Amino acid sequence: MIKFQYNKTSLQTLDKQLKMRIRALPTIKNKESALRSEVKKAKEDADKFDRQLAEILNSMSGMLQLYNEYNPELLRITDVKMSVKKIAGVRTPILEEVKYETKYFSLFNAPAWLSDGIAMLKEVINIALEREFYLRKMLLLDKARKKTTQKVNLYEKVQIPGFEAAILKIKRFLEDEENLSKSAQKIVKNNQKI
Numbered sequence: 001m002i003k004f005q006y007n008k009t010s011l012q013t014l015d016k017q018l019k020m021r022i023r024a025l026p027t028i029k030n031k032e033s034a035l036r037s038e039v040k041k042a043k044e045d046a047d048k049f050d051r052q053l054a055e056i057l058n059s060m061s062g063m064l065q066l067y068n069e070y071n072p073e074l075l076r077i078t079d080v081k082m083s084v085k086k087i088a089g090v091r092t093p094i095l096e097e098v099k100y101e102t103k104y105f106s107l108f109n110a111p112a113w114l115s116d117g118i119a120m121l122k123e124v125i126n127i128a129l130e131r132e133f134y135l136r137k138m139l140l141l142d143k144a145r146k147k148t149t150q151k152v153n154l155y156e157k158v159q160i161p162g163f164e165a166a167i168l169k170i171k172r173f174l175e176d177e178e179n180l181s182k183s184a185q186k187i188v189k190n191n192q193k194i
Helices: 008-059 064-069 114-193
Strands: 075-087 090-102
Touching (some): 008 114, 075 114
16 A cells, blocks of 8 residues: 655655656566576576486495495595675575595505595585585575565556556546636636626
8 A cells, every 4th residue: 555645745756656666677577587597597407416416326326235334434524615606686605615534544454445435425425515505596596586576576566556546646636626726716707707
């Protein structure tokens, strides 16, 4: 509900508000469509990493029984470097690099597969982390898209029609007032002639 008064100042204020929203609407619509495509792209990327993760885990299924011999303390993540990229005004995380620390182990006393197993484990971790980053990016962008869609709908369906209706009411009121004033002046003029 738009509050207004039946005067020229209120008319000018509402007119300014209406013009501002009409000018802003195409920009907001463009932002919404950009966010929509970015959400779709982030979902596709996350799905791609899901498939990669499934493929690598399937290829490792024969080796999983050997991991009973694996010592989980051999490999640990020391740092996850990330950056932030703005997409349509939304700050999204980007995975830059994952740093690992591998504890010393004797190549002669360890199982022969251990070096390859650690490399595969790093690959699985990288894919899983990348997937999480894309899922987070998708959630952030989708939240921003929903807000933008709400704003577009608010402008298109509520505010712009509301301002137009209020402006029309004020204009009609002012015209009626002017007509009444002119009619009253004519009556006074006619009464003075008599």
